[in-house]
Amino acid sequence: MEHILSLSYGKDSLACLGAIEELGWPLDRIVHAEVWATDTIPADLPPMVEFKEKADQIIKERWGIEVEHVSTGRTFEEGFYYRRGRTGRRTKFFGKRYGWPMRKGQWCLQQLKRPALDKIGDKTIQYIGIATDEPNRFGTLSDVKVSPLVEAGWDEAYCRRWCEENDLLSPIYTTATRGGCWFCHNQGVNQLRSLRKNYPELWALMLKWDEDSPVAFHADGHTVHDFDERFRMEDEHLLIPGDTKFKWDMLKDDMLNYRWF
Known part of the structure; x- marks a missing residue:
């Protein structure tokens, strides 16, 4: 059974490294689902692209693990222009392109991120970054999907402080409260x-x-x-x-x- 950290480069996700270390838990692999806007434009802004490279180097030097960047091979733009209704029942969107993701059933997560993470295999314990002050997300946790932060008692404020102290705080937090794709419909x-x-x-x-x-x-x-x-x-x-x-x-x-x- 492999123990894998699903890394998003957000403060809670990166702080999992510290919590895993504190708990003495095993860590075999670190995997990041990479998303591209188009064939040539990444979903991250330039400062975030640079930060990811820096974080990967720090992680490799301190934890001895090289971050794996996996992808579905499909871009956001391809999914955006894909037309619905080629299979399945007819709806009011039958024959229309997907366009912007809806708040419920976001196709970008279903098509660009989750399939990429599914490539890591079935026989794994997956670590995810859910802090102790995010009880609304606890329903995601299970025997095979666990949060080192919850087990270590780390809240979001402590995660940010840990990242600052370890030079692993994303530049996104200088201008926003959340990271994500630059074209995300959920941003402020x-x-x-x-x-x-x-x-x-x-x-x-x-x-x-x-x-x-x-x-x-x-x-x-x-x-x-x-x-x-x-x-x-x-x-x-x-x-x-x-x-x-x-x-x-x-x-x-x-x-x-x-x-x-």
């Missing part, structure tokens, strides 16, 4: 604003995908184009970035009523 407005400002070429690709999607980017029905319009109005000082008074109706009403001087 500040991350989207930062993406548009700092990586206009990636933002342009999201706008193109948005035009071709039968599903709205956000579960509340708002599109990438809606966010683009919001950020444009912020650039023109028609809105204040991060203002708590913001309502989506502001994009439709007479914006002179919302001009700030």
